[in-house]
Amino acid sequence: VQLVESGGGSVQAGDSLRLSCVVSGRTFSTLSMGWVRQAPGKEREFVGTITWDDGRTVHADSVKGRFAISRDNAKNMVTLQMNLLKSEDTAVYYCAGTSGLYYLNRRDAYDYWGQGTQVTVSS
Numbered sequence: 001v002q003l004v005e006s007g008g009g010s011v012q013a014g015d016s017l018r019l020s021c022v023v024s025g026r027t028f029s030t031l032s033m034g035w036v037r038q039a040p041g042k043e044r045e046f047v048g049t050i051t052w053d054d055g056r057t058v059h060a061d062s063v064k065g066r067f068a069i070s071r072d073n074a075k076n077m078v079t080l081q082m083n084l085l086k087s088e089d090t091a092v093y094y095c096a097g098t099s100g101l102y103y104l105n106r107r108d109a110y111d112y113w114g115q116g117t118q119v120t121v122s123s
Contacts, residue, residue: 001025001112003095008117013087015121019080021095021114032098033071033078036107037091037119047093048080049104058105063089087123092116 007019023031034049048059048069057069066084071077078095096110103109 001097003097003112003114005093005095005114005117008093008119010120010122011085013085013121013123015085016081016083017085017119019082019093019095019117019119021078023076023078023095023097023112026097026112028076029073030099031112032101032104033069034096034098034104034110035069035078035080035093036096036110037089037093038116039088039091042091044094044107045091046105046107050078051101051104052099053101060105082119085119085121087121090119090121092118 002024005021032051035047036044037047038044050057050069050071068081094116095114097112098110
C-alpha cells in the first residue's frame with residue numbers, strides 16, 4: 001500500500017494550504033484515513049481523521065475550526081484543508097490509513113503511512 005502526500009510548502013501566518021494524499025494498492029473506500037503531524041523536537045500529533053464507513057470526521061482541538069479533512073473515494077484521495085495557519089502549525093504532515101473505525105486519534109491505530117510533506121508557517 002502506497003500513500004503519497006503533496007501540497008506542502010512555506011506560507012505566511014493567516015494563509016491557507018491544501019494537502020492531498022493519494023492511496024494505491026488497497027481499496028481506498030475501506031480505509032479510514034488520518035493526518036498526523038510532527039514538529040521539530042516533538043512527538044507525532046494527531047490532526048484529523050475520517051472514517052471509511054460513514055465519513056465521520058474528528059479533528060484535534062488545536063486545529064478545530066481551521067482545518068478540515070475530507071475524502072474522495074473516486075480519486076482514492078484524502079485532503080486536509082488548512083486555513084488561518086499559525087506558526088505553531090509548522091510540521092511535517094503525514095497521511096495515514098487503517099481498516100479500523102475506532103481510536104483513530106491514536107498514532108498506533110494506523111497501519112499505513114506516507115513519507116510526509118513539510119508545512120512551514122512564518123509569522
